[in-house]
Amino acid sequence: MSEQRMSPADLQSETEAGPPEKSLEDLLAEAETKLQEQKDAWLRALADAENARKRAQADISAAHKYGVERIAESLVPVMDSLQAALASDAADPATLRSGVEITLKQLQAAFEKAGLAEIDPAAKERFDPNYHQAMAAVEADADPNTVVQVMQKGYRLHDRLVRPALVTVAKARAS
Numbered sequence: 154m155s156e157q158r159m160s161p162a163d164l165q166s167e168t169e170a171g172p173p174e175k176s177l178e179d180l181l182a183e184a185e186t187k188l189q190e191q192k193d194a195w196l197r198a199l200a201d202a203e204n205a206r207k208r209a210q211a212d213i214s215a216a217h218k219y220g221v222e223r224i225a226e227s228l229v230p231v232m233d234s235l236q237a238a239l240a241s242d243a244a245d246p247a248t249l250r251s252g253v254e255i256t257l258k259q260l261q262a263a264f265e266k267a268g269l270a271e272i273d274p275a276a277k278e279r280f281d282p283n284y285h286q287a288m289a290a291v292e293a294d295a296d297p298n299t300v301v302q303v304m305q306k307g308y309r310l311h312d313r314l315v316r317p318a319l320v321t322v323a324k325a326r327a328s
Contacts, residue, residue, distance in 0.1 A: 227263030231256055264308075272307030272318045274300045284309070286317040295323040 175183075234256040238249065264270070272284050280287060280298045284307060293301045300320045307318030 224263060224267040227266050228260075231259045231263060234259060268311045269315070270309055272309060274303060274318055274320060276300060276302070280320065280322045284314065284317055285320045287322045288319050289321045290324040291321055292326045293323040297323055297325045299323050 234252065238252045238256065241249075241252070274281075274285060277295050278300045280300055285300065286307075288304055291301060295301060299322065301323050302321040303318055304321065305319040308315040
């Protein structure tokens with residue numbers, strides 16, 4: 154067996170030629186395979202996005218449906234106390250008043266836990282249209298546009314107004 158030695162020029166021409174050329178059918182098959190892989194990846198990504206959207210909608214729906222769960226848990230004892238007061242045969246007004254005061258404290262604690270705060274302006278406090286609703290204006294010995302009387306307390310949930318305080322405001326005396 155004789156071993157043929159390649160000259161450096163032969164080696165260079167073989168490396169420049171590179172691998173043998175692929176047929177058009179092979180190139181087409183490779184391109185179709187890549188296209189199918191990319192299409193499959195795109196369909197998986199699309200399905201993942203749709204699933205994420207559905208999960209987000211389900212989470213939002215659950216948040217709307219059960220968003221008041223925390224306040225509801227706080228209000229159940231208040232309901233129990235009111236029902237117990239109505240079922241009681243206690244004719245003693247002092248006992249009934251004591252029970253109502255305890256129930257009021259339970260309700261206030263539930264409001265506080267939920268972030269619900271009273272708006273109860275003091276007399277001579279400046280009228281604030283963001284939190285107060287003027288029901289009447291009366292001549293009084295107070296600065297104009299100050300609260301004279303609170304007719305009904307208002308409430309806000311965190312920083313959002315739930316109901317304005319209904320107030321009577323002072324107006325300047327007629328000369």
